[in-house]
Amino acid sequence: MSTLEIRDLQVSVKLPDGELKPILAGVDLTIKSGETHAIMGPNGSGKSTLAYSIAGHPKYEITGGSVTLDGQDILELSVDERARAGLFLAMQYPVEVPGVSVANFLRTAKTAIDGEAPKLRTWAGELRGAMEKLQMDPAFAQRNVNEGFSGGEKKRHEIMQLELLKPKMAILDETDSGLDIDALQIVSEGVNRVREGGETGFLLITHYTRILRYIKPDFVHVFVGGRIVEEGGPELGEQLEAEGYKKFLVKA
Secondary structure (H helix, E strand, C coil), X not given: CCEEEEEEEEEEEECCCCCEEEEEEEEEEEEECCCEEEEECCCCCCHHHHHHHHHCCCCEEEEEEEEEECCEEHHHCCHHHHHHHXXXXXXXXXXXXXXXXXXXXXXXXXXXXXXXXXXXXXXXXXXXXXXXXXXXXXXXXXXXXXXXXXXXXXXXXXXXXXXXXXXXXXXEXXXXXXXXXXXXXXXXXXXXXXXXXXXXXXXXXXXXXXXXXCCCCCEEEEEECCEEEXXXXXXXXXXXXXXXXXXXXXXX
């Protein structure tokens, strides 16, 4: 059982003039293996800032609070060390990596996380199986990472990484963004396959409830003004669908 603990996390972003602009105003959240937490909030509320701060994006400066994974202070770790510790981030806008094939990228990542290279015989089968489940052409493995990918292909590739790398904690930043209904169902099925293992905790960040129809959260948190202002179960997501965020804005 793994636990990600976020305590009074405060984060600022550095503006072009060098001034620090506060974004997160004291976030408290605990996620355990097998749990799925959905964070919902309006644009500009700080949801993606939370994701990237945990992952170690240099744009964001931690000004207070702590983040630990199984008791280890991950804020003291580099980005790659956080990944090896068991953190995974599916980005809203995955970047292109020219000259690096999907197959080589995934095997290199698996080697870095496990500390040893996967056996070629079994790895080829795992890769092929993951692609089949996500309805991806086998030729996809030889394409350069995210280069010329459609929005749906980028998101499927992120979920393929999730399935193959098996992290302790997965942060999915607006994974539903830019997906049509068919792609959303396929991506959601991939997430649910990992959830069924019970070994990964999920932080699912989204604006809309449509992805929650396919990935049922255990907890829903309303995020406004850089902090969590309301918490509840799946029924809270349904309330947001019906009423929007207006009533929570006064709490920010």
